[in-house]
Amino acid sequence: MSTFTFLLGCCAAVMFFSLFLYVVFGQVTVRKLRKNPETRSDLGLEFASGWDILNVAQALATPSKIHKVLESGQLSFLHANSDLIKKHTNFFDKIIAIIFFWSFMGSAMSMLALIGLDKLNFFS
């Protein structure tokens, strides 16, 4: 197995794990928020069903300073309201959100970076 295949395989495994967490987080946390009339309309724009799971995870996992910037612009409707969501979630929800969101984003980005490096003949 070449180095590239091995590294890509590690990213793939992390991505797979994060997709598993995506389902767990959706069922445990976001379902609760969707049912709650107070938070229901503040989960951000849903491009496709399930997109709000990402919005909520992003709101919980990114530092609130950065997220406040996202929530203040013209495109604020894309993102979830982090203050409101933090108020309605517990410590456990936040932990899953952080693990899920960063392993998901991290693996996707490292996979793309690896593909990019491979295209530049970095591994040959």
Place this chain on the structure above:
Amino acid sequence: MTTLLLCNRPLSAPAIQLACNANFQQYSELHSSAPQSAKANTPYLLNGHNDAQGKRIQSLLAPKHISKPVTELALTFGEDNTVAIAAMMEQLKDYNIALTGASTSVYGERISGFAKSVKEYQVALLTYREAKQSKAGYQAQLKQRAHHAFNRMQAQFRAELHMVTSHIRSRRGTPLTSAERGTNIAGSSRNVAKLQLSSEIDAHRLVRLSQHTKLLGNGLAVIDFGSRVGKVHNSYQTGGEWEKDLFRESLSFGLSAGTGVATAKIGAAVLGILVVATPIGWVGLVIGGLAIAGASAGAAMAVNEVTQSNADAWYEGIMGAISGVES
């Protein structure tokens, strides 16, 4: 060019002569040379086109589970259109593989919307055809419905339609370019179809198309995951390593979808920050949105390709590790 004759019910030679002006004596069945009458859902080959390629095409289409849907398709959409639609669906599918990744992004939504509207139109055509055949009373209403579905498809997805139909050259138009043509073909109560295939590639496309229509009932819209399942199922049937195929297909599906979503999400965040930091207008937002959709489709495509080519090595690695633990 290979010419095949297909009919959806048993017909005598004179009936065929009447139906499509073809002399049935000139046709041969796969294993007998001079059939007396035509059986339903059996491809008959025109003797003049009796070369090796013609024979191969005939035997490719001969199995009942293939010839039946092919006959039905050819009678519903018209012979030349069926071949064209099969080619088009193939193209749409290629495009879909890239887009399943981005299927949760805006762009993907649009494509699945397009596939859905094509499917709705086709279902409307098939319902109309059924009503016409059973001589039901509400035909005009169903015809109207097919026209409505066509107009909706035209109005919402003009650009996509143009892209997929631009290479189809049919004098009278196809069901996808004209609702009138669609309902005319669907409404005609013919029993015999004369298919003209220029090569085995055409035949293979037809076979795949017929299998997808079976998979999804009336709908022709091919879902990428459907084709992935089809791939695994084929390898299972032919005694290939289907476990490995299943591993490869499901992994590349999951990973490319994940990457597409992640890219779209990051793009949206970047755009959000840009909006706050710079006086970017709505035009800029639209362009930015398109760029993100393109990037996420591209990223998904790249990951799909790379996963497909590396999955076998991972599979071997995992299997090796498991057998190492066991022994």
